Amino acid sequence: xxxxxxxxxxxxxxxxxxxxxxxxxxxxxxxxxxxxxxxxxxxxxxxxxxxxxxxxxxxxxxxxxxxxxxxxxxxxxxxxxxxxxxxxxxxxxxxxxxxxxxxxxxxxxxxxxxxxxxxxxxxxxxxxxxxxxxxxxxxxxxxxxxxxxxxxxxxxxxxxxxxxxxxxxxxxxxxxxxxxxxxxxxxxxxxxxxxxxxxxxxxxxxxxxxxxxxxxxxxxxxxxxxxxxxxxxxxxxxxxxxxxxxxxxxxxx
Ligand code: PGA
Numbered sequence: 204x205x206x207x208x209x210x211x212x213x214x215x216x217x218x219x220x221x222x223x224x225x226x227x228x229x230x231x232x233x234x235x236x237x238x239x240x241x242x243x244x245x246x247x248x249x250x251x252x253x254x255x256x257x258x259x260x261x262x263x264x265x266x267x268x269x270x271x272x273x274x275x276x277x278x279x280x281x282x283x284x285x286x287x288x289x290x291x292x293x294x295x296x297x298x299x300x301x302x303x304x305x306x307x308x309x310x311x312x313x314x315x316x317x318x319x320x321x322x323x324x325x326x327x328x329x330x331x332x333x334x335x336x337x338x339x340x341x342x343x344x345x346x347x348x349x350x351x352x353x354x355x356x357x358x359x360x361x362x363x364x365x366x367x368x369x370x371x372x373x374x375x376x377x378x379x380x381x382x383x384x385x386x387x388x389x390x391x392x393x394x395x396x397x398x399x400x401x402x403x404x405x406x407x408x409x410x411x412x413x414x415x416x417x418x419x420x421x422x423x424x425x426x427x428x429x430x431x432x433x434x435x436x437x438x439x440x441x442x443x444x445x446x447x448x449x450x451x452x453x454x455x456x
Contacts, residue, residue, distance in 0.1 A: 211436055213268075221249075227256070228444075233447060265294075274322075288325050294325065317354055326367065328368070329355065329368055332414075351368070352401070370394060370411060371435060378416060381417065384431070
């Protein structure tokens with residue numbers, strides 16, 4: 204069994220001061236564990252704070268919520284993969300549903316971001332997931348397959364690329380609605396079989412996380428679902444106390 208990956212997506216919460224307080228509390232209550240990996244995705248302004256706090260902890264990684272695909276240039280407000288890496292990021296989130304649905308990010312742009320992360324030698328976490336309309340129209344499987352294939356289409360040497368996937372049904376994000384463990388497993392199994400077609404047995408090693416209204420109460424059930432290798436948590440990851448509970452969910456491996 205793979206070690207679980209438990210990822211906190213703070214979204215636009217926890218500036219540097221709050222991030223420092225969070226990390227002090229979290230790390231004090233979460234001694235080093237070799238049986239799981241924790242990733243914290245703070246807002247970019249708090250990235251260095253989180254990275255410095257986690258620097259002595261091989262089991263806790265700082266990540267960045269978004270990058271631009273260019274290395275540098277006239278892109279006001281953006282940051283590049285090399286810059287994020289320089290600031291301490293060790294993982295890049297690509298194609299989160301809020302990037303796609305609030306900011307209009309396309310599969311083609313996600314593909315360029317995955318390529319940029321690979322070039323910077325930063326592992327990326329590609330997010331896929333359907334809206335409620337797409338779900339009700341029976342389009343979920345075709346949609347997530349397309350998001351997966353399009354998102355990875357530019358990544359060189361995919362078989363040796365360092366990446367993770369996150370299945371986050373849009374209708375479950377921030378709504379209090381969670382996919383059942385059975386529903387999540389069905390899509391994770393589909394994604395796993397697509398990975399097999401693309402990269403053979405290497406596909407077994409790619410962690411596939413579930414996200415969407417995960418909290419301290421439902422985390423354990425989701426983590427036991429087949430093919431659910433971890434959790435990507437938004438709202439319930441913003442406070443250290445709630446995150447501490449989720450980070451320690453599940454039996455030791
Ligand atoms: P949520 O967000 O846990 O608040 O639903 C998950 C996410 O967007 O990654």
